[in-house]
Amino acid sequence: MTGDMDCKELVELVTSYLDGSLDPDTRARVDVHLLECDGCANYLQQFRATVDTLGKVDDETLDPSFRDRLMNAFRDWR
Amino acid sequence: MTTAASDETAVIAGLRVGDEAVYAALVDRHTPSMLRVARGYVRTHASAEEVVQEAWIALIKGIPKFEGRSSLRTWLFSILINIAKARALRERRDTEVEVMAFTGGTVDPGRFRAADDEWPGHWREDAAPEPFPQTPEGAVLGDELITVARNQLEKLPERQRVVVTMRDMLGFDSAEVRELLDISVANQRVLLHRGRAAVRQVLEDYLKDAK
Numbered sequence: 001m002t003g004d005m006d007c008k009e010l011v012e013l014v015t016s017y018l019d020g021s022l023d024p025d026t027r028a029r030v031d032v033h034l035l036e037c038d039g040c041a042n043y044l045q046q047f048r049a050t051v052d053t054l055g056k057v058d059d060e061t062l063d064p065s066f067r068d069r070l071m072n073a074f075r076d077w078r
Numbered sequence: 079m080t081t082a083a084s085d086e087t088a089v090i091a092g093l094r095v096g097d098e099a100v101y102a103a104l105v106d107r108h109t110p111s112m113l114r115v116a117r118g119y120v121r122t123h124a125s126a127e128e129v130v131q132e133a134w135i136a137l138i139k140g141i142p143k144f145e146g147r148s149s150l151r152t153w154l155f156s157i158l159i160n161i162a163k164a165r166a167l168r169e170r171r172d173t174e175v176e177v178m179a180f181t182g183g184t185v186d187p188g189r190f191r192a193a194d195d196e197w198p199g200h201w202r203e204d205a206a207p208e209p210f211p212q213t214p215e216g217a218v219l220g221d222e223l224i225t226v227a228r229n230q231l232e233k234l235p236e237r238q239r240v241v242v243t244m245r246d247m248l249g250f251d252s253a254e255v256r257e258l259l260d261i262s263v264a265n266q267r268v269l270l271h272r273g274r275a276a277v278r279q280v281l282e283d284y285l286k287d288a289k
Contacts, residue, residue: 006190006197006198006199006200007190007199007200007201008183008185008187008190008199008200009199011183011184011185011275012183012184012271014271015267015270015271015274016267016271019252019267021252021263021267037200037201038206039200039201039206039207040201040207042206042207042208042209043207045209045210046207046209046210046278046281046282047274047275047278049210049281050210050227050274050277050278050281051246051274053220053223053224053227053277053281054227054231054242054246054247054274054277055246055247055249056220056224057224057227057228057231057247058224058228059110059111059114059247059248060109060110060111060113060114060117060123060126061110062105062106062109062110062113066109066127066131067105067106067109069127069131070105070109070130070131070134071098071101071102071105073131073134073135073138074096074098074101074134074138075098077135077138077139
């Protein structure tokens, strides 16, 4: 299957596409499809925005009393 | 690269002689991410703190024998993950097993045209995705979306949650995640893709409701 790719297939390849891990032939089929399909171009945009949003979820903070516990663990061991 | 490697050698040497400042700097740099990863396995913040503390103690004890075959960070996180995993098994948290190679689609199949359509497998006109709005830094909507994403992350199955956390929140690369979790290329990709797709879906639903 080297020809058209349908949308249903494309949506499962987005992570590989973004990671750059698709083989060149499949990548080309995705790129060609994206040129012609607004729905999939939008899906890709949504996926990128999702990854971006996940990157903004706060990290845990280091509570000072917990930090003290970790420092004490070090002192106790020495 | 050379600088990074010699920095690491200096850090390891510092830990071995019990240099508290070296240890403190390492604690400050890695502990927030370690708590985040640990939370992927255990339910409460308190449990996560215990797991992280155990990992630091294991690092202190193990550093004399550390051979530097992996980076210090990779070694530290592999210790952490082992401890967290053992703890999760004890706590018997959602014990879903292996991801199947075929797990069905990540998008509602009803959004695509049926097999007898002129364009089978393509978006139905009324179900095609719309672009997400751009949210400038600090915008109310952006903050809401972050909250929605965080809540959905909590609901993901454990392995998806851990992979998404490491890749998208903490910025580990795929090779590092595979090594740390001892999973295949395909498994890592499936877990990451399914986790992201689930978050994408709740964001889409949220934006639709907000309209």
